[in-house]
Amino acid sequence: MRTILLLFLASLLLFLTSAARAQQPTFIPVASVNQLMKAIVIPTSDAIFQVAMKAPETDEEWTAMQNNALTLAESGNLLMIGSRAKDQGDWIKAAQALVNAGTVAFKAAEAKNEDALIEAGDQVYATCEGCHSRYLEGAQIG
Ligand code: HEC
DSSP, X not given: OHHHHHHHHHHHHHHHHHHHHHHSOOOOOOSOHHHHIXXXXXXXXXXXXGGGTSOOOSHHHHHHHHHHHHHHHHHHHHTXXXXXXXXXXXXXXXXXXXXXXXXXXXXXXXXXXXHHHHHHHHHHHHHHHHHHHHHSTTOOOO
């Protein structure tokens, strides 16, 4: 009786995991991690770091800042896809930290709150450091 129950549970589990796998969309990563840094992460985070020197003034500048922050936040998701993820533990956490910090920056830009945006920039910078200190040995960057 017990064996039958176990067999049933095992096959249910197998069914559920294959169903979950079947539902995963097929991502097609195009850029390497290095290219993602250069094309998306560096320019969008730079724009946020610049706020400490000069805050956005016009509506257009605030909108551009919101878009930068959104793009930066989403780049964290891109870093989790496929072979870009160096592991399923610390790497995912570091990428999620970038999603979170980018989201905080987006909300600050949406509220047109200069001080909050500068603080969010510090949080963003900490996520760059966090990942690099773990995955770029001896590197001197951000
Ligand atoms: C989840 C991990 C992770 C996060 C978060 C991250 N990086 Fe990176 N970054 C890397 C890795 C890995 C490389 C090395 C890629 C390679 O060369 O293969 C890199 C490379 C770089 C480089 C060197 C590019 C070059 O010239 O070769 C810069 C600059 C950089 N990152 C800036 C940033 C900034 C700014 C942030 C934060 C806004 C950031 N990174 C966030 C993992 C990360």
